[in-house]
Amino acid sequence: MHFYKLDPYQRRELLKEKGIKLVKIEPEKLARLNQLSENVIGEIDLPLGVVQDVVVNNKSYLVPMAVEEPSVVAAANHGAKVFAKNGGSHVVSKRExxxxxxxxxxxxxxxxxxxxxxxxxxxxxxxxxxxxxxxxxxxxxxxxxxxxxxxxxxxxxxxxxxxxxxxxxxxxxxxxxxxxxxxxxxxxxxxxxxSNYPSQFATVKVELTVASVGGMQVAKKIALLSKIGYQDPYRAVTNNKGIMNGVDSILIATGNDYRSVEAACGVFASKSGKYRSLSKWEVVDDKLIGSLTLPLALGVVGGSINSRSDIQQAYSILGEQVSSELLASLIVTVGLANNFAALHAISTKGIQAGHMKLQARNLVANLDASSVEKSKVLKEIIKLKHYSQAQAQEILEKVRKQEEDK
Incomplete structure (x- = not known):
């Protein structure tokens, strides 16, 4: 019998016979997942995080993000917090x-x-x-x-x-x-x-006081980085990846097709004939002004959205009666928030420091240790700035020895 004609339990047994190690899954969940896709044999879990106080058109929202990289959620929250202090974002969403x-x-x-x-x-x-x-x-x-x-x-x-x-x-x-x-x-x-060609757009704009971003020198450096991203495709693609960190995380959390959005954004970034940064930052008087336009063909009903409890959880976080236009407005705002956080980090302490601190959490999570031990190891790793699994294990052994000597 063809693999796709087997039920998910039979598929799992075949894979196990080949020596493949599969994570345990409840039969009820496996049966439900089998209704959503093809050749189902299990699931992949993603952490669901939240961006707090995303202020769009004078109203505050909680926004869900499904992503395994802690720095993405941290960056979005940092950017959203700075935006909120400056009155939030103003968004126009056109859904033709x-x-x-x-x-x-x-x-x-x-x-x-x-x-x-x-x-x-x-x-x-x-x-x-x-x-x-x-x-x-x-x-x-x-x-x-x-x-x-x-x-x-x-x-x-x-x-x-x-x-x-x-x-x-x-x-x-x-x-x-x-x-x-x-x-x-x-x-x-x-x-x-x-066609996945761009047709539905959301445009966000923020005006940040120079003081709120760390002063004129930082603001001018962010604007310069933005200019470089407009001229240099090597910088542009990395800049846009940072934007899509936030965008994709919300699309996944809300059950939308992030692949189609990624494709459309890639075309849109090249609309001038040269690949450029999607965002723009400039200093005008005493303000750092940021803007971003994204093609966002998405929905809030249909497909598997209504049939998945994990997706409905995300919509509950967003609030009642979320329209596709509102969702697009929130997504483009978080995309710009992630972009701001990355450029701000590069313009100040450097982006790697924050990334490695958050990466330390992943190292510690892999330790076979108690929550108290993990907390101590995490503090020591950040202090020493040595980020490796071997280092984490070595610190854990020292922590345990110290406890034994007491």
Missing amino acids: GIYGQIVLKVDQAFSLEKLAKDFPYYVSLANKEFASLVNHGGGVKEITGEIKGDLVYLKVLVDPAQAMGANKTNSILEFLSNKLVRLPHVREKMFAIL
């Missing part, structure tokens, strides 16, 4: 929809101009077929097209309402393409599928 593509192969007699006159008809036809989406505030908004040789490229803009909308958009595209392929002079359908 998702682009889908239908590409048709045609003969020389095909007229795109003639087809374009019928675009409103096809919009109406699709919205009638997918009335449930229209009833939720979404639907097909427009169809545009261009012809290149013997290929016609149709671009369909779909408003997915409050859902991510990938499956619904693909269904709409299949429906429309099946109608269009029957037209005279259309030879065949090449494909009909959504």
